[in-house]
Amino acid sequence: MKKILFSFLLLSQLAFAQENNISNQKNMELGAFSISLKVKDIKKSVEFYEKLGFTYKGGNIDQNWIVLKNGNTVIGLFQGFIEENTLTFNPGWDQLASEVNPFTDVREIQKKLKEKGMKIDREANETTKGPEYIVLTDPDGNSILIDQHR
Numbered sequence: 001m002k003k004i005l006f007s008f009l010l011l012s013q014l015a016f017a018q019e020n021n022i023s024n025q026k027n028m029e030l031g032a033f034s035i036s037l038k039v040k041d042i043k044k045s046v047e048f049y050e051k052l053g054f055t056y057k058g059g060n061i062d063q064n065w066i067v068l069k070n071g072n073t074v075i076g077l078f079q080g081f082i083e084e085n086t087l088t089f090n091p092g093w094d095q096l097a098s099e100v101n102p103f104t105d106v107r108e109i110q111k112k113l114k115e116k117g118m119k120i121d122r123e124a125n126e127t128t129k130g131p132e133y134i135v136l137t138d139p140d141g142n143s144i145l146i147d148q149h150r
Contacts, residue, residue: 030089034074042079086143106148
């Protein structure tokens with residue numbers, strides 16, 4: 001039964017992609033994905049996510065931010081840093097936070113998004129190199145951060 005359901009879902013997704021010409025589009029390389037969560041009490045949040053099997057990956061709990069990992073799933077916990085939960089992409093990194101070369105610079109991503117008519121809430125300075133970020137909002141009001149660290 002599970003195989004039949006899975007097959008049906010896969011075929012449905014393929015049909016949707018073909019119907020909407022999605023399968024012929026080249027993927028935009030956004031880098032490693034994580035979700036950044038606004039938390040009220042970072043110590044309680046870390047304790048909660050550790051019980052779910054997440055382990056320390058980076059950050060500084062004394063500075064009220066920490067990155068946790070469980071398999072390929074990465075979450076950032078931020079107390080007092082962000083206004084809302086945010087989908088985060090890091091160009092130049094893979095899911096293990098290892099550097100990827102080559103990678104698409106955030107400024108190039110910004111250029112491609114603007115060419116597609118997308119509104120950028122916070123634009124990267126296109127005259128600089130190195131670390132930079134952009135912020136945009138999806139149609140449902142979810143924040144998306146594309147944050148390049150190198």
